[in-house]
Amino acid sequence: MRKILVLGLAGILVLMAIGIAMALTAGPTTIYGSYHDLSSSGKALTATNVNQICVFCHTPHSGLALSGDYAYLWNRWASTTTYQTYTSSTMNATEPSTMSGVSAICLSCHDGSVAIGVLNNVYGQNFTATFTQTANSNASYNTSTPGWKMTAGLPFLGTDLRNDHPVGFTYDSALAAADGGLQTPGTNSVTGTTNGTGITLTLFNQKLECATCHNVHRPGATTTGDFPFLKASNNNSSLCLTCHLK
Numbered sequence: 181m182r183k184i185l186v187l188g189l190a191g192i193l194v195l196m197a198i199g200i201a202m203a204l205t206a207g208p209t210t211i212y213g214s215y216h217d218l219s220s221s222g223k224a225l226t227a228t229n230v231n232q233i234c235v236f237c238h239t240p241h242s243g244l245a246l247s248g249d250y251a252y253l254w255n256r257w258a259s260t261t262t263y264q265t266y267t268s269s270t271m272n273a274t275e276p277s278t279m280s281g282v283s284a285i286c287l288s289c290h291d292g293s294v295a296i297g298v299l300n301n302v303y304g305q306n307f308t309a310t311f312t313q314t315a316n317s318n319a320s321y322n323t324s325t326p327g328w329k330m331t332a333g334l335p336f337l338g339t340d341l342r343n344d345h346p347v348g349f350t351y352d353s354a355l356a357a358a359d360g361g362l363q364t365p366g367t368n369s370v371t372g373t374t375n376g377t378g379i380t381l382t383l384f385n386q387k388l389e390c391a392t393c394h395n396v397h398r399p400g401a402t403t404t405g406d407f408p409f410l411k412a413s414n415n416n417s418s419l420c421l422t423c424h425l426k
């Protein structure tokens with residue numbers, strides 16, 4: 181009887197230890213306090229005249245359409261810039277020179293074409309946020325433009341996308357067959373089977389976009405490979421290996 185009790189207690193202790201370990205490695209799970217929190221609790225830029233987080237990208241009313249699509253209720257204007265695109269002799273897909281999907285929203289801030297703080301609907305009217313920059317910030321900004329524009333640093337992608345992973349093209353079974361080294365995707369998603377097992381990445385209207393690899397709401401853990409705003413940790417390159425059968 182006593183043996184069973186001891187074994188039972190040991191089991192509970194092991195379970196508790198696993199629970200604590202998971203809590204420690206899981207890391208933060210909310211946008212609050214991350215680089216994408218531009219409110220007073222933000223990490224890089226903190227707004228001084230609006231204390232909301234979602235408002236820099238979404239609005240509950242008067243959302244803006246992206247290529248005629250109101251999905252995600254955007255509170256900001258997408259980038260309409262023409263880009264220099266990635267090319268190579270082995271690339272099968274073609275990256276478009278203008279972006280229509282979610283990538284156009286990321287690029288609105290990250291190519292420096294649309295002011296970060298110029299928003300459609302805050303407190304029921306057009307709005308321009310004012311910011312201060314913290315010591316954690318990795319980018320430079322044109323602070324004399326109302327709402328600030330990103331101008332330099334690693335977070336700044338600019339309009340030359342030749343040195344960035346291609347986005348904005350259709351990734352379907354035909355592309356996988358043509359390439360020969362790609363995981364065959366399903367409808368609007370791709371799931372790793374041999375490598376990157378268990379990782380499922382979203383394709384938007386079957387297209388590979390910035391938000392296929394990234395999740396703007398997920399700050400990432402502090403563990404190796406779990407860079408801020410990746411859909412999943414890239415430890416052991418598991419994110420890359422979800423799609424590339426290398």
Ligand code: HEC
Binds near residue numbers: 282
């Ligand atoms: C920096 C821009 C940005 C901020 C700030 C932001 N989002 Fe998003 N959100 C996006 C993008 C981009 C998508 C579409 C791509 C995706 O799903 O990752 C999205 C999609 C969504 C979706 C629909 C898809 C899903 O994942 O369920 C919801 C709901 C959402 N966001 C809620 C929020 C809320 C609530 C906040 C504030 C706490 C917030 N977002 C802050 C950019 C942002």
Ligand code: HEC
Binds near residue numbers: 289335
């Ligand atoms: C409202 C403007 C805005 C939008 C929209 C936006 N970002 Fe950002 N993002 C920022 C700012 C500001 C930073 C912090 C830059 C700094 O360090 O000064 C940032 C930082 C990042 C970082 C780097 C974090 C780090 O560790 O340095 C990544 C990755 C990122 N964004 C990806 C994306 C992707 C992908 C999208 C679209 C799905 C997106 N962002 C949309 C404003 C935006």
Ligand code: HEC
Binds near residue numbers: 283287335336410414
């Ligand atoms: C194929 C996957 C993939 C796609 C698509 C992708 N990224 Fe990334 N991104 C990453 C990874 C992985 C990192 C982690 C850091 C690194 O290795 O640069 C990263 C890092 C970043 C950073 C941090 C600064 C830097 O250069 O490392 C920013 C900002 C960023 N991405 C924005 C974007 C935007 C905007 C798009 C769309 C135009 C995009 N990403 C498309 C995988 C991707």
Ligand code: HEC
Binds near residue numbers: 268
């Ligand atoms: C969501 C799936 C997906 C993920 C994740 C992904 N890629 Fe890709 N990648 C693709 C597709 C699809 C292409 C286009 C292939 C083609 O058309 O030949 C591509 C193209 C490339 C190319 C250019 C290939 C050429 O022939 O010029 C390189 C290099 C590359 N990816 C590296 C990476 C790296 C490194 C990572 C991880 C940081 C990564 N990819 C993550 C799907 C993905």
